[in-house]
Amino acid sequence: MKLTTLTLFSQAKNEIMKMINDNYSFMDKLPSEQQFAEQMGVSRNTVREALKALENEGVLLSRHGVGTFVISTPGHLKHNIAVLNSTTDIIANNGYQPGSRSVHFDKRTAPAEIRKRMNLPEGQEYLYIERVRTADERPIAFVEDYIPYQDGLLELFSTDSETPVFPMLDQMGKKAAFSNCTIHAVLSTPKHQKYLALPDITSLLLLQQNHYSNKGELILYSESYFLTNELEFSLVRSALD
Numbered sequence: 001m002k003l004t005t006l007t008l009f010s011q012a013k014n015e016i017m018k019m020i021n022d023n024y025s026f027m028d029k030l031p032s033e034q035q036f037a038e039q040m041g042v043s044r045n046t047v048r049e050a051l052k053a054l055e056n057e058g059v060l061l062s063r064h065g066v067g068t069f070v071i072s073t074p075g076h077l078k079h080n081i082a083v084l085n086s087t088t089d090i091i092a093n094n095g096y097q098p099g100s101r102s103v104h105f106d107k108r109t110a111p112a113e114i115r116k117r118m119n120l121p122e123g124q125e126y127l128y129i130e131r132v133r134t135a136d137e138r139p140i141a142f143v144e145d146y147i148p149y150q151d152g153l154l155e156l157f158s159t160d161s162e163t164p165v166f167p168m169l170d171q172m173g174k175k176a177a178f179s180n181c182t183i184h185a186v187l188s189t190p191k192h193q194k195y196l197a198l199p200d201i202t203s204l205l206l207l208q209q210n211h212y213s214n215k216g217e218l219i220l221y222s223e224s225y226f227l228t229n230e231l232e233f234s235l236v237r238s239a240l241d
Contacts, residue, residue: 008042013050014095015040020059020070030060030068056083057093058233081233084179084211087133087141087224088164090231096135102195103131103161107154114146118210118221125149127157129165132195139196140230146221169219177214183207183233192225203228 016036024030031039036047051068054060057079062068079090091098110124120126129145145165147153156168166176184206188198196202204225211220 008046009049009053012036012040012042012046013053016047016050016054017059017095020054024070026070028070030070032067053093058083079231079233081181081183084176086164086166087143088166091133091135091140094135097137098164099134099137100131100162101134101139103129105129105154105157105161107149110146114221118146118148118218120148127153129157131161135230138230140227142192142195142225144223147219165220165222174213174217174219176211176219179209179211181207181209186225188225196225196227205231205233 016030020030030036030051033044033047033051036051037044040047051060051062055062055068058081059071060068061071079085079093085093088098106128107125108128110118110120110126114120114126115122115124118126126149127145127147129143129147131143132139133141133143147165147169150172153172156171157163169176186204186206188196188202188204192198192204193201205228207222207224207226209220209222209224210218211222213219
């Protein structure tokens with residue numbers, strides 16, 4: 001297949017991902033950058049950029065002088081958990097259309113548990129957002145976001161409740177730079193089963209994340225309940241020299 005439109009990087013990445021899903025298994029070695037470039041009719045730099053993006057997403061592992069290997073399995077959305085991405089980015093990076101449904105949001109006074117998690121003073125208000133995140137209209141996660149309140153935040157989110165949280169925080173001058181994440185296997189509650197259309201109690205993967213600005217200010221706490229049959233998280237661990 002020759003790639004001829006303007007978005008060469010995106011096309012190259014999507015085409016390589018399709019080849020991986022169709023033809024490769026775990027730890028299979030991929031063709032060289034030059035072979036990919038000749039096959040797709042693009043430059044080696046475009047191929048290199050596409051391969052690097054897939055490596056960042058936990059799909060590939062590259063070793064200088066050895067080659068590039070497949071380290072994920074087909075059939076799931078994939079994400080390298082060491083990379084800070086929003087759920088919207090995770091879905092879009094896998095070639096699906098991100099969306100939301102069952103959106104609810106309001107301004108609340110933080111209860112003791114949330115104050116403790118976010119180190120907030122008593123009486124501090126926050127913007128609470130809950131929604132089901134979808135990929136091509138298929139539910140993959142139930143997400144609850146807690147954002148320390150500042151003037152205009154409720155009005156900003158009200159103008160477009162589909163907007164991803166990270167860009168909204170950027171508009172408020174609160175850009176996420178890093179996060180502290182804990183991961184738990186949990187069982188779905190009746191609430192999760194309702195919103196994720198689950199017929200029975202199901203195992204979910206819960207990500208609890210404190211997101212910080214580059215100044216170390218806590219700007220967002222989130223709880224994301226992912227369907228384990230829809231999303232695959234990965235982390236490449238290297239031995240110390």
